[in-house]
Amino acid sequence: MSRSAHPAGPRHADVLTEGHYSAPAADLNVLDEKVWSRTVTRDADGALTVGGITVARLAEEFGTPAYFLDERDFRARCRAWADAFGPDADVFYAGKAFLSRAVVRWLKEEGLNLDVCSGGELTTALDAGMPAERIAFHGNNKTVAEIERAVEAGVGRIVLDSFQEIVRVAHVARRHGVRQRVQIRVTVGVEAHTHEFIATAHEDQKFGIALADGQAAEAVRRALALDGLELIGVHSHIGSQIFDMAGFEVSARRVVQLLAEIRDEHGVELPEIDLGGGLGIAYTSEDDPREPHEIAKALSDIVTRECEAAKLRTPRISVEPGRAIVGPTAFTLYEVGTIKPLEGLRTYVSVDGGMSDNIRTALYDAEYSVALVSRTSDAEPMLVRVVGKHCESGDIVVKDAFLPADLAPGDLIAVPATGAYCRSMASNYNHALRPPVVAVRDGEARVIVRRETEEDLLRLDVG
């Protein structure tokens, strides 16, 4: 993954008009369905409900902060991706976005495959019953022990990320008397950010093997020469939170070009290409993500066209959405603790979590939205910054947003679109207890990852 912070475009709250921030365009009580999961709505009393359960009940039963994951929405998104790509393509869910045994079972039931990038993710996937042949193993520095486990388990593919790894995987496979199916991850010289992409000659990053100066072609030569490896294709992943398909277009074109070069040099047509993940979701109302069927059509049109031009058989395509599946399906529920109005600036609203449950704002300048969810309010909008309880001034959850001016300690607020890279990147900073993930469906809520306890913290502390 490539995750440099993208230059933020102008956001509604950044617009200064004569010393005042412009008011929000929309009624704060209205939940924008783009950023909330499918079954979220407000009940007659104005409280947010998900899967038919109000946040008041959820907070009482599970506490705050907590992530609530809309299982129907998750499954529907899996199906939408699988249906959009059809039987001639493969959808791999990127497990690093959020992985748990329940999620693995849902993926398996909905017909998706799974990307893992560590021994821990592999263990979780196998333990929850994902067939090994539906697992792809990624990473720029897999240990030999991890490679051993992946080969022993019989994973469907290992994505080779370096020259050393070509040899390591071949060696392990030979020792196990198998031919391991592999792809080679290439860096195509495209860096995609939210609304733009940059095509460069060289990629200054740790992932993959550069197409430029023939490195990728050399990797292919070496992989084809080793009998422990069955080279099935080429892999490219160009970034994250991408809306603009032009980056994928350049990437697909360059990957197909490589396939044509491989055919010309070796007389083999590799049967697969993987175009990676990184497809954007709506974190705020200003984001306009594409539907899976539009993405599938755009990608398959590009690949078909490029292959026709190069006189290649169209390879089987795979994609690896992580956030586009799980991101929109969950929100984080917080209780408001303290409120500090700073005259002429903004109001700081402190919640009972923070950078330990959502590091993305601090790490990537990520944009989020927020809503008062325990009730509605007719009060004027006030400009807020939602911050956590950690010992860092950069401990910001939502940088600029509007909440009603009558917001009070004890109110519940929720940050939508926190299904991806929030629990999976959560930390114990300040010995915070990582929040639970609660799956909600049809009036029932069940913990799928429990809240950490202080005993959990002390159990690791063996001094």
Ligand SMILES: *Cc1c(COP(=O)(O)O)cnc(C)c1O
């Ligand atoms: C991170 C990653 C993904 C998923 O990215 P999303 O932005 O969650 O879709 C897919 N493939 C690879 C190789 C990745 O590193």
